[in-house]
Amino acid sequence: MKTKISLLALIAFSITFSILSCKKSNTTKKDKELTAIEKLTEGNKRFLDEKTVHPHQNKQSILANQDGQKPFAVIITCSDSRVSPEIVFDQGIGDLFVIRNAGNLISDIDMGSIEYAIEHLDTRLIVVLGHTECGAVKAYINDKDGAYKKHFNHIDNIVETISQEKEEIDADKTTPKATNYLGAIDANIKHSTKLIQDNPIVKEHKIQIVSMRYDVHTGKVVQL
């Protein structure tokens, strides 16, 4: 009887192991065949479908990247706690080179980080990932009276930067006030995209640049 139970347990274990191994190898093989942008869109689809595989989030990946990294994409995104690239794109260690600040803006330091990824890490895709309900853009829309300036703090630098951007000003002017967040948010994403497109190193290496917006209500990423 004992032998029979052990045998059944062994069979069950073998079947489970085979399924898991198969799933793992298929994922790895398929992942290698995808382009950089497809890896992101497929990852977001898994995230939305609650079928995340959490790739490269293990000891093996730590060891594989310990002597160097080769991220397949640079992601410039907002510091907003709801927009975590590795989570919403279902990626792991060594996959994404992430640059974050409130409002996904591009300062000289951010541009330096982008250039580093291109020249030293051989990354060939740059994504500007903005998001709905962005507090930085809302602050620009709602605080034209200079409320932030009164505090003499650094938040003003963020609002001031957005308020100097032509695309955002145009979106703000042309859309009704109550509904213009999305227009201004997209304009802000496109503004950062344009700044990157104009970078000589980006041009020289013919880097692919993509604008995306994450929806904090649904978890979905769309390409603009």
Ligand SMILES: [Zn+2]
């Ligand atoms: Zn934001």
